[in-house]
Amino acid sequence: xxQLQNVHxxxxxxxxxxxxxxxxxxGEIVTLIGSNGAGKSTTLRTISGITPPRTGQVLFxxxxxxxxxxxxxxxxGISQSPxxxxxxxxxxxxxxxxxxxxxxxxxxxxxxxxxxxxxLFPRLKERVAxxxxxxxxGEQQMLAIGRALMSRPRLLLLDEPSMGLAPVLVDxxxxxxxxxxxxxxxxxxxxxxxxMALGIAHRAYVLQTGAIVKAGxxxxxxxxxxxxxxxxxxx
Amino acid sequence: xxxxxRYLITGGVGFAVGTFFLWNYPNLGLGSALLGGLVIAALCLxxxxxLADMIKAGLIAGMFGAVMxxxxxxxxxxxxxxxxxxxxxxxxxxxxxxxxxxxxxxxxILGAEAGAIAGAWTGLSLFVMAFVIAPxxxxxxxxxxxxxxxxxxxxxxxGLGSDILILLFAFAFSTLSGAILGAASCAARSLPxxxxxxxxxxxxxxVLLIPLIDRAGNLxxxxxxxxxxxxxxxxxxxxxxxxxxxxxxxxxxxxxAIGAYTTAMLSSPHLGINLSFWLVIWVAAAxxxxxxxxxxxxxxxxxxxxxxxxxxxxGEIVPIxxxxxxxxxxxxxxxxxxxxxxxxxxxxxxxxxxxxxxxISPPHLPLIGDFDPSNKIPWYYLLILIMGLAIFFINRLxxxxxxxxWMAMREDELAADAMGxxxxxxxxxxxxxxxxxxxxxxxFYGAFIGAIFPSSFDFSVSxxxxxxxxxxxxxxxxxxxxxxxLIQGADKMFIxxxxxxxxxxxxxxxxxxxxxxxxxxALQDLTQxxxxxxxxxxxxxxxxxxxxxxxxxxxxxxxxxxxxxxxSNSVAAEAEADPSLAA
Numbered sequence: 003x004x005q006l007q008n009v010h011x012x013x014x015x016x017x018x019x020x021x022x023x024x025x026x027x028x029g030e031i032v033t034l035i036g037s038n039g040a041g042k043s044t045t046l047r048t049i050s051g052i053t054p055p056r057t058g059q060v061l062f063x064x065x066x067x068x069x070x071x072x073x074x075x076x077x078x079g080i081s082q083s084p085x086x087x088x089x090x091x092x093x094x095x096x097x098x099x100x101x102x103x104x105x106x107x108x109x110x111x112x113x114x115x116x117x118x119x120x121x122l123f124p125r126l127k128e129r130v131a132x133x134x135x136x137x138x139x140g141e142q143q144m145l146a147i148g149r150a151l152m153s154r155p156r157l158l159l160l161d162e163p164s165m166g167l168a169p170v171l172v173d174x175x176x177x178x179x180x181x182x183x184x185x186x187x188x189x190x191x192x193x194x195x196x197x198m199a200l201g202i203a204h205r206a207y208v209l210q211t212g213a214i215v216k217a218g219x220x221x222x223x224x225x226x227x228x229x230x231x232x233x234x235x236x237x
Numbered sequence: 238x239x240x241x242x243r244y245l246i247t248g249g250v251g252f253a254v255g256t257f258f259l260w261n262y263p264n265l266g267l268g269s270a271l272l273g274g275l276v277i278a279a280l281c282l283x284x285x286x287x288l289a290d291m292i293k294a295g296l297i298a299g300m301f302g303a304v305m306x307x308x309x310x311x312x313x314x315x316x317x318x319x320x321x322x323x324x325x326x327x328x329x330x331x332x333x334x335x336x337x338x339x340x341x342x343x344x345x346i347l348g349a350e351a352g353a354i355a356g357a358w359t360g361l362s363l364f365v366m367a368f369v370i371a372p373x374x375x376x377x378x379x380x381x382x383x384x385x386x387x388x389x390x391x392x393x394x395x396g397l398g399s400d401i402l403i404l405l406f407a408f409a410f411s412t413l414s415g416a417i418l419g420a421a422s423c424a425a426r427s428l429p430x431x432x433x434x435x436x437x438x439x440x441x442x443x444v445l446l447i448p449l450i451d452r453a454g455n456l457x458x459x460x461x462x463x464x465x466x467x468x469x470x471x472x473x474x475x476x477x478x479x480x481x482x483x484x485x486x487x488x489x490x491x492x493x494a495i496g497a498y499t500t501a502m503l504s505s506p507h508l509g510i511n512l513s514f515w516l517v518i519w520v521a522a523a524x525x526x527x528x529x530x531x532x533x534x535x536x537x538x539x540x541x542x543x544x545x546x547x548x549x550x551x552g553e554i555v556p557i558x559x560x561x562x563x564x565x566x567x568x569x570x571x572x573x574x575x576x577x578x579x580x581x582x583x584x585x586x587x588x589x590x591x592x593x594x595x596x597i598s599p600p601h602l603p604l605i606g607d608f609d610p611s612n613k614i615p616w617y618y619l620l621i622l623i624m625g626l627a628i629f630f631i632n633r634l635x636x637x638x639x640x641x642x643w644m645a646m647r648e649d650e651l652a653a654d655a656m657g658x659x660x661x662x663x664x665x666x667x668x669x670x671x672x673x674x675x676x677x678x679x680x681f682y683g684a685f686i687g688a689i690f691p692s693s694f695d696f697s698v699s700x701x702x703x704x705x706x707x708x709x710x711x712x713x714x715x716x717x718x719x720x721x722x723l724i725q726g727a728d729k730m731f732i733x734x735x736x737x738x739x740x741x742x743x744x745x746x747x748x749x750x751x752x753x754x755x756x757x758x759a760l761q762d763l764t765q766x767x768x769x770x771x772x773x774x775x776x777x778x779x780x781x782x783x784x785x786x787x788x789x790x791x792x793x794x795x796x797x798x799x800x801x802x803x804x805s806n807s808v809a810a811e812a813e814a815d816p817s818l819a820a
Contacts (some may be wrong), residue, residue, distance in 0.1 A: 050655065077658030088652040090645060101645050104638070105657035154659060 488552020496679020
């Protein structure tokens with residue numbers, strides 16, 4: 003479904019991604035794990051067109067996304083819940099969700115998608131008229147994911163969904179991510195909480211200073227000694 | 238009687254006011270002096286339950302009547318009637334809003350009650366005008382009464398003092414219009430109309446009637462009102478850029494200048510191109526919109542303070558450009574050519590330099606002919622038409638997809654991008670839409686004034702416009718209009734008029750004391766202090782009510798996060814879900 007072929011991305015002169023190649027198949031949950039500064043978020047930004055690759059190819063369903071501007075990526079079927087959630091703090095929950103469906107015009111369909119989001123996150127339904135900024139951290143994360151779902155993506159990009167959340171809520175969020183996936187959305191999730199991410203993902207890539215150092219089945223990687231040592235805090 | 242105390246206090250105050258008149262002006266006679274006080278007391282006694290609301294409504298509207306009267310009451314016959322009517326209209330509207338009743342009869346009574354209070358205020362201020370301020374300013378009170386010739390005749394017939402009659406007039410008209418308005422707004426509610434239409438009609442009615450009232454009362458209000466409206470139109474455009482899209486623009490006057498200069502160059506003998514105003518106004522708007530794009534393009538990567546500085550620079554450059562694009566000695570050698578063909582400009586004097594362009598052709602209509610600078614009525618209606626269209630269009634724009642894109646961009650540019658919003662387009666469109674409305678404003682301004690000068694488009698214009706938007710309520714059109722009326726009204730009507738009154742009072746006093754009147758006027762000149770007053774008001778506003786007078790709901794929430802009681806509930810719910818948080 004999505005392929006990155008030898009992608010190099012730069013921030014000015016800083017070489018952030020040094021030849022990343024990865025593949026995501028329809029229906030999978032794939033996770034990118036790695037420490038701070040490894041290039042996880044940059045990979046997502048490259049896919050979503052915010053920092054396009056300097057060389058290499060990003061292919062989505064066979065078509066190149068290299069020169070597609072960020073705002074057009076959404077209508078291609080990829081949407082992301084950005085790092086730090088970035089919900090619209092002064093808009094209500096409903097308005098935030100409506101904003102997620104900005105590229106769409108079919109009112110009835112949007113309404114049914116909103117119901118679907120409320121099914122996934124009943125907490126959001128209770129807070130529908132509340133301003134985004136007044137939600138708790140967990141609710142904001144739910145809103146960010148729900149908002150990303152409102153564009154009906156075929157591929158959902160999640161950047162650090164567990165960031166800043168209490169353990170109970172992390173479990174809940176990951177459960178919902180699995181739930182979304184089981185309803186047919188392919189998911190790429192970037193996580194520092196490698197243990198959780200490997201727990202729900204089908205496959206995983208390990209990033210280190212801008213390059214992929216390991217790839218494979220999530221279950222296999224979980225057993226991998228290096229991974230356990232470096233990212234799972236096991237000796 | 239739970240309200241006895243209130244009646245007694247109000248009545249007592251009224252009585253004290255009446256006695257004050259009696260004491261100061263014994264020649265007025267007991268009856269008239271007491272009336273002011275008694276009327277207020279009697280009114281209070283008449284009211285039943287919603288007293289406080291009615292008094293509030295009447296007071297708010299009456300304040301307006303009072304200010305109108307005191308500022309414009311000098312020698313103007315019919316002021317009582319107009320002020321009474323206007324305040325009655327306002328009072329009826331407010332009364333109805335405060336206690337909406339399903340029954341038109343009840344609504345009419347409510348309106349009448351509120352109108353009566355407003356009328357009492359207006360009448361009272363007429364008294365103050367006629368017998369305190371006018372004599373102090375050297376205007377004879379008798380003189381004042383004589384100008385109300387119809388009133389005097391009527392007074393003779395009825396055997397009343399003309400002063401009483403003035404008050405009665407204000408009172409009667411105020412009450413009547415309050416009643417009509419109350420009933421009308423109630424009746425309109427039962428019609429199958431969108432709920433905002435009756436309100437619109439109620440606002441539109443006085444706006445449309447002003448020229449007629451003005452002519453009847455010979456008030457010369459339009460001279461001040463038209464420039465005020467132009468500024469409001471500009472502020473509405475600026476509100477798109479600053480209020481909706483959140484792009485701080487400190488050089489907005491530049492687009493106003495561009496609109497005005499486009500009109501001046503295309504519709505005057507200056508360059509020999511004398512196109513019709515009806516065409517030029519569109520050209521001016523288009524040119525301004527393109528200028529908006531031109532400013533927008535280089536500022537795309539800039540945010541907040543940086544953007545403000547660039548727009549500031551733009552605002553400075555444009556008037557200088559117009560200043561230096563002309564004004565040289567006549568008979569220059571450069572000829573503009575279009576594909577080798579000279580197009581009739583034999584000298585480079587495009588803009589007239591410091592002298593500006595004068596005259597500019599007025600609009601022409603079949604039945605009216607050329608709009609006459611001395612007859613403001615067609616101008617007024619033309620401007621109302623432009624503003625009506627602008628308000629309608631901006632309103633639709635705000636509620637459109639484009640409006641939502643602006644909102645998202647203002648909140649968080651990156652997130653907006655992630656939603657699939659084309660931020661570049663959204664930003665440019667905000668600049669060019671905002672600029673377009675000042676293009677209309679500039680075109681009208683040029684034709685109306687009949688001459689333009691580069692100094693009319695200073696930095697201070699941009700700042701005043703920004704203050705109008707902020708004072709009224711960023712992002713809320715009604716707020717911007719109210720803010721504009723207040724700031725520009727104070728600036729162009731009430732402060733100059735008030736200053737004149739002060740000056741006359743000071744001169745009269747000096748004359749009475751036998752000292753020289755020279756220098757008194759300068760000392761008392763309020764207009765000198767208007768920027769000071771203005772500054773104080775802004776500082777106080779920002780401390781007390783930073784969201785503006787009539788805020789946009791969202792911005793209000795943003796500035797008063799403490800009011801968000803739901804916030805704590807949400808945290809509590811979180812704590813419930815996770816016991817570790819509760820500790």
